[in-house]
Amino acid sequence: MSDLSQLGDLLDVCLARSESVVNPDMWKELAALRGRLRRRTGFLGEILVVALAGGTGSGKSSLMNALCGVRVAEVGIERPTTSRCLAATPSDIVGDLSGFVVSLGIDEMIEVSGLDDLVLVDLPDFDSTFTDHRRIVETVLDVVDAVIWVFDPEKYSDRIIHDSFLKPLRGHQDQMLFVLNQADRLEGHLDQVKASLRVHLRDDGFIDPHVITTVATASESVDLSTDELESALAERLDIKETAIQGLAVDIAHAANRLWQHIDQSFDELQGDERHEAALAMASFVSLGVAANHVAALRPRKDTSDELG
Ligand SMILES: Nc1nc2c(ncn2[C@@H]2O[C@H](COP(=O)(O)OP(=O)(O)OP(=O)(O)O)[C@@H](O)[C@H]2O)c(=O)[nH]1
Ligand SMILES: [Mg+2]
Structure with missing residues (x-):
């Protein structure tokens, strides 16, 4: 215990x-x-429990894999790929997780040796038609320390995300980390899209929102980029x-x-x-x-x- x-x-x-x-x-x-x-x-005092939320295809599962350093979550082309809650946890704390698992309705847990003080929960998307998904996202917010809201270059201004989810949650700003993923696809326009996302978030009611950029999949020409997000998570734990x-x-x-x-x-x-x-x-x-x-x-x- x-x-x-x-x-x-x-x-x-x-x-x-x-x-x-x-x-x-x-x-x-x-x-x-x-x-x-x-x-x-x-349910887990010494550990930061973080959920990844966002529209389908924004890169939640890819970001989870990048933060874990191994492939734990399914990444896909067909949407939605993730239809169940998956948690990646440090190896030695599984015994402390039962209350947390029940309250979040987590379907699957994977122990990841590279994770120290972090539990990551990969959520199904919340803009697909499955009302179930929305229920899961709403439940999760009461239980986790932080939520990483993952945006992608196409859907960062999506009305469903802003009106149905983010606006009602503006009082929880302390819990939020805003991530613009797939930054590699925005060459030359990154600052502009980042600024535009900040304007949307301000309109949602968030005060001086900070947007972190990430690249969650590597290729021959592009490296992973999650350092800024990892620093922000370490700061949260502090x-x-x-x-x-x-x-x-x-x-x-x-x-x-x-x-x-x-x-x-x-x-x-x-x-x-x-x-x-x-x-x-x-x-x-x-x-x-x-x-x-x-x-x-x-x-x-x-x-x-x-x-x-
Ligand atoms: N270029 C680029 N592609 C990315 C990046 N992150 C994810 N992708 C691609 O985007 C697609 C969707 O990624 P997923 O990680 O499955 O997205 P998701 O948010 O988990 O999607 P759902 O499970 O459907 O909600 C995949 O083809 C990924 O390879 C990135 O940073 N850059
Ligand atoms: Mg997924």
Whole structure:
């Protein structure tokens, strides 16, 4: 079990054992921390879970293969090629994935030795006629850390993508990475198309959208180009880790505060009340140790971002 799931379980135990023991406001603060932990970590706290979304043929599966360094997803000429959800995961975390797999409705998982801190989910396209596809994309957004929206040179201004998907999701800008793929096909026009895509995204309601360009298939004359996207993903993981570290510090402080709060009146308690208070204090000690452990695992950064 991961450190973060363990921390979540300990928080649940503390909440159950302390409800009748501590002051209700303090208990509510603890419950709020549990909510923040759940939201921040999704199902895989130490890993960035990223879905690839976009129109059919934009190059989602090709980009997944390029990021994995091996061919894991089917790439095709006939559309749509991908009709099922496929996840590529680092090899050693499959045991932690069951909740995630169920909630996303993932059909197939492939372990990729080259992936470190990244789970990639190749989604079916969302402009084909299968309403099922749209449902999958919508479900995924609640669970993943980031979504890479893959555009191609032909359909980057597609109304379905902008009106039905991106506009309603403008509030989730922090989760989005916009990629213009097949950049090799835009020789001489790349800057122009990039600027035009930025205008569309601004019209959708995204503030100062950044567009990353990629080449997801190599040929004799063209190299793969995914460096900028990989840097952006690494940056996302840093932000996520910093947020989790800050949350772990808050949980450690809360555990300490609640332990002291119970301890102050402990001597006056008798019988069952004393027993319950002792159990709650023991749980808060374990929680404090676990939270300090999670906080110490991650490099400390100056940013005091609050994404919870
Ligand atoms: N020139 C060029 N072709 C690309 C690039 N990326 C993908 N392709 C081609 O575009 C076609 C579609 O790629 P896929 O990766 O199957 O696209 P997809 O988005 O997964 O498509 P669906 O599964 O149908 O939704 C394939 O023929 C790829 O070889 C690229 O960067 N440059
Ligand atoms: Mg595909």
